[in-house]
Amino acid sequence: MNYPSKLIEEAVNEISKLPGIGKKSALRLALHLLKSDQSQTEFLTRALTDLRTKTRYCRQCHNISDAELCQICSSVNRDESLLCVVQDTRDVLAIENTAQYQGHYHILGGVISPIAGIGPTDLHIESLVSRVRQNPEIKEIILALAPTMEGDTTAFYIQKKLADFEVTISTIARGIPIGGDLEYTDEITLGRSIMSRTISHTKGN
Template identity: 65%
Template sequence: MNFPSKLIENAVNEISRLPGIGKKTALRLVLHLLKQKENTTIELADSLIALRTKVRYCQVCHNVAEGEICDICKSHRRDKSIICVVEDLPDVMAIENTGQFQGLYHILGGVISPIQGVGPDDLKIESLIKRVFESQSSGEAVQEVILALPATMEGDTTAFFITRRLKETGIKVSTIARGIPVGGELEYTDEVTLGRSILTRVNYSLD
């Protein structure tokens, strides 16, 4: 790809490093920015710089925060007896958008994957265990840990490891339901998902 300017080439190369953006898409974005007012590009650049220099991670749950503790952990409206364990930040955002969960979170930063060289020590598992143990000596003891991890071999391995570590605490450990999505047809559902749906069936209620 030939560029009319080294400045444009440099900008395209940097933007194309982002996931899902190729050189052609990056070029369109660069040319679009060139057509905008100068302040538009400056504001974009400033927001990205602030993102990298000012955003911090919660010392409790490892969520994105602007201070030492995130807004969810600080909120008095959240149920501190329930912790939902997730793989990463997008999972928190997805669950929050449902409006159905009012507990706290714990972000692991990934899942156990020996193939990719990711072990338990590379994740925020120990801080979760410590968090649960410390809560038992306070007035806001954790009573349930919900494992909202991917329905993959890596996710199941991580869930098994965490469950084993939490066994001695005696608290309830649960996982999110896995099964047929709303609007899904049985004939198009894979056998593993269909099998899980049957094993984890629930009572049918007319209420």
């Protein structure tokens, strides 16, 4: 496309490097900023710069944090026996939103992916192992990773690493989502949901 000025071309190029934003959306956003008050651009760029340069990470769970220890790690109301291993911050937010989990978290920062060049040492796996070693109150590790090849590989690797510790290792349930239709569920999910069926009534009980 032949942009009317170099400035808008550069802005479109930079905005469209963000995931899920194409050249047309980028142009729409750039023109929006041009039309709105200059303070909006100032606030936006300052927030992004501050985010990128000043963000800290919790030294225990590696989540984004304002302090050395994040709110969850420093809370006294959480169950210290449960540790949920997730890929990134968004997973923590998603699980927190369910209000069903009161334990702690450990953020890996990604999953093992040979194609993307991410090995176990690029993730916070060693710190998970030493966290389990140093905290005998941890009784169960819940692996809440994506059901992809990379997620399964990572889960398998962690399970091997934690094999010598006296902890229960569990995986979040795979199955048909609430409201999902059997007919339209893929075979692997449906197969797993039959294998991992939950018993609701046993004869004589």
